Amino acid sequence: MTAVAIIGAGYAGLACAVELARHDMEVTVFERSGTLGGRARVVRKHDRALDNGQHLLVGAYTELARLLRLTGVSPRQIDSLPLTLHIPGQIRLRAAPLPAPFHLLTGLVCARGLNWRERFAVYAILRHLKRRRFQLPSEMTVTELLTECRQPFRLRNLLWEPLCLAALNTPAHEASGQIFANILRDTLAAASATASELLIPRVDLSELFPVPAARYLAARNGNILVSNAITAVIPENAGFLLAGAPGHRVWPQVVIATAPHHAATLLSSTNACPELANQIAALPSEAITTIYLDCGPGVGLPAPMIGLTDGPAQWAFDRGQCGSQEGLIAAVISAPRPGDKGHNDNLIPAVIAQLERALGFSLPAPQWTRVITEKRATIACRPDIKRPGIATPLPGLWLAGDYIESEYPATLESAVRSGINCAREIMAGKVRQLSEI
Ligand SMILES: Cc1cc2nc3c(=O)[nH]c(=O)nc-3n(C[C@H](O)[C@H](O)[C@H](O)COP(=O)(O)OP(=O)(O)OC[C@H]3O[C@@H](n4cnc5c(N)ncnc54)[C@H](O)[C@@H]3O)c2cc1C
Numbered sequence: 001m002t003a004v005a006i007i008g009a010g011y012a013g014l015a016c017a018v019e020l021a022r023h024d025m026e027v028t029v030f031e032r033s034g035t036l037g038g039r040a041r042v043v044r045k046h047d048r049a050l051d052n053g054q055h056l057l058v059g060a061y062t063e064l065a066r067l068l069r070l071t072g073v074s075p076r077q078i079d080s081l082p083l084t085l086h087i088p089g090q091i092r093l094r095a096a097p098l099p100a101p102f103h104l105l106t107g108l109v110c111a112r113g114l115n116w117r118e119r120f121a122v123y124a125i126l127r128h129l130k131r132r133r134f135q136l137p138s139e140m141t142v143t144e145l146l147t148e149c150r151q152p153f154r155l156r157n158l159l160w161e162p163l164c165l166a167a168l169n170t171p172a173h174e175a176s177g178q179i180f181a182n183i184l185r186d187t188l189a190a191a192s193a194t195a196s197e198l199l200i201p202r203v204d205l206s207e208l209f210p211v212p213a214a215r216y217l218a219a220r221n222g223n224i225l226v227s228n229a230i231t232a233v234i235p236e237n238a239g240f241l242l243a244g245a246p247g248h249r250v251w252p253q254v255v256i257a258t259a260p261h262h263a264a265t266l267l268s269s270t271n272a273c274p275e276l277a278n279q280i281a282a283l284p285s286e287a288i289t290t291i292y293l294d295c296g297p298g299v300g301l302p303a304p305m306i307g308l309t310d311g312p313a314q315w316a317f318d319r320g321q322c323g324s325q326e327g328l329i330a331a332v333i334s335a336p337r338p339g340d341k342g343h344n345d346n347l348i349p350a351v352i353a354q355l356e357r358a359l360g361f362s363l364p365a366p367q368w369t370r371v372i373t374e375k376r377a378t379i380a381c382r383p384d385i386k387r388p389g390i391a392t393p394l395p396g397l398w399l400a401g402d403y404i405e406s407e408y409p410a411t412l413e414s415a416v417r418s419g420i421n422c423a424r425e426i427m428a429g430k431v432r433q434l435s436e437i
Pocket of ligand 1: 013
């Protein structure tokens with residue numbers, strides 16, 4: 001049996017492990033941290049369990065959904081909302097419970113706060129993209145796409161730019177038009193209305209997939225070694241030695257499933273792929289800040305998720321309505337810039353003031369607050385970046401992670417898909433070997 005070592009127990013590494021274990025392959029996962037999930041993990045402090053950043057999934061995440069079913073995750077662990085855009089006092093758009101495209105068309109007709117020009121502009125951009133078969137010039141930015149489609153200023157400001165930040169974690173003027181078009185193709189313009197649903201996990205992000213994945217692996221003789229960092233990958237005759245792993249085992253197949261900056265370091269340690277290591281190290285990254293405010297029981301937002309304007313945060317989530325933490329609000333700032341409004345030491349008061357302006361009432365002083373900034377949350381999804389594939393110059397050494405070449409930005413779904421692709425390539429190689437015997 002071919003043994004596979006996977007470095008990293010984030011969504012990519014665990015997706016790869018589950019897919020291999022499903023086909024009876026021997027898998028061992030090495031994880032540096034004591035917690036599974038990587039950038040999508042639970043953080044425990046002072047008896048509280050919080051995600052290291054609020055995450056939103058969409059119905060188009062088909063591979064993640066498949067793995068959740070496979071590993072026995074109940075659909076009740078995720079709240080599913082029809083596509084909704086609610087910016088208090090400005091816009092309220094909710095897809096209707098109808099098949100596509102009538103869900104969106106009816107939602108647009110019934111939307112509050114949009115004039116007819118703006119409603120038509122939403123429809124027009126999708127029609128424009130359909131006519132182009134969702135293929136755009138590779139260097140086009142989202143702002144250029146919006147200009148080409150003559151999107152009104154207010155719609156850019158309230159809808160497309162925040163949507164671009166949420167989906168690509170990159171400001172519209174820097175973000176890849178093509179990747180944004182892919183997202184629109186697979187959500188708003190998809191053949192099924194469920195593709196555009198917004199999915200908010202009710203459980204923490206480690207509990208959502210990593211823990212069920214670990215259970216699935218345990219039942220199939222898979223191993224996960226936590227608090228076990230791999231410090232170097234050393235090519236040997238028939239595979240790779242992993243510095244930091246217990247024993248002196250040579251692994252014929254190794255998947256580096258870490259964030260890009262760690263992957264670049266591990267690749268460099270092979271002394272055999274300097275160009276690839278440099279390519280990955282050069283990928284630009286963007287931060288995400290999540291501000292958690294515990295406002296106490298009885299306090300909530302008018303919807304599970306609302307859009308925010310005129311302040312540092314773009315979105316706020318009510319963890320009482322999507323989860324069981326009543327009174328807990330998670331405000332999200334994607335791709336913050338040092339000069340952004342309110343983005344200084346006064347972040348918490350600035351976000352509270354922003355929420356109060358949006359809600360039209362004063363919030364009680366939070367009982368407890370926490371700010372979590374992931375400095376390298378995702379790669380910047382710009383048109384000019386060069387994302388690598390899963391193969392490396394060394395046969396048997398693979399890459400998985402959200403930064404791998406994909407139709408999608410760096411998300412849970414792209415992480416999972418890269419892991420699955422690695423698993424399939426490894427299994428295809430095994431089949432080729434057997435057929436050559
Ligand atoms: C704040 C925030 C909000 C986000 N919001 C969303 C969202 O709403 N929707 C969405 O789809 N995506 C979102 N993302 C992106 C998503 O979390 C990532 O795309 C995804 O988690 C990446 O998974 P990964 O497996 O590729 O990498 P990682 O999660 O980084 O996993 C890599 C793992 O490798 C381990 N590791 C590193 N080096 C070593 C080593 N030497 N030895 C052993 N182990 C090692 C790490 O500890 C980690 O567990 C968000 C990310 C952040 C940070």
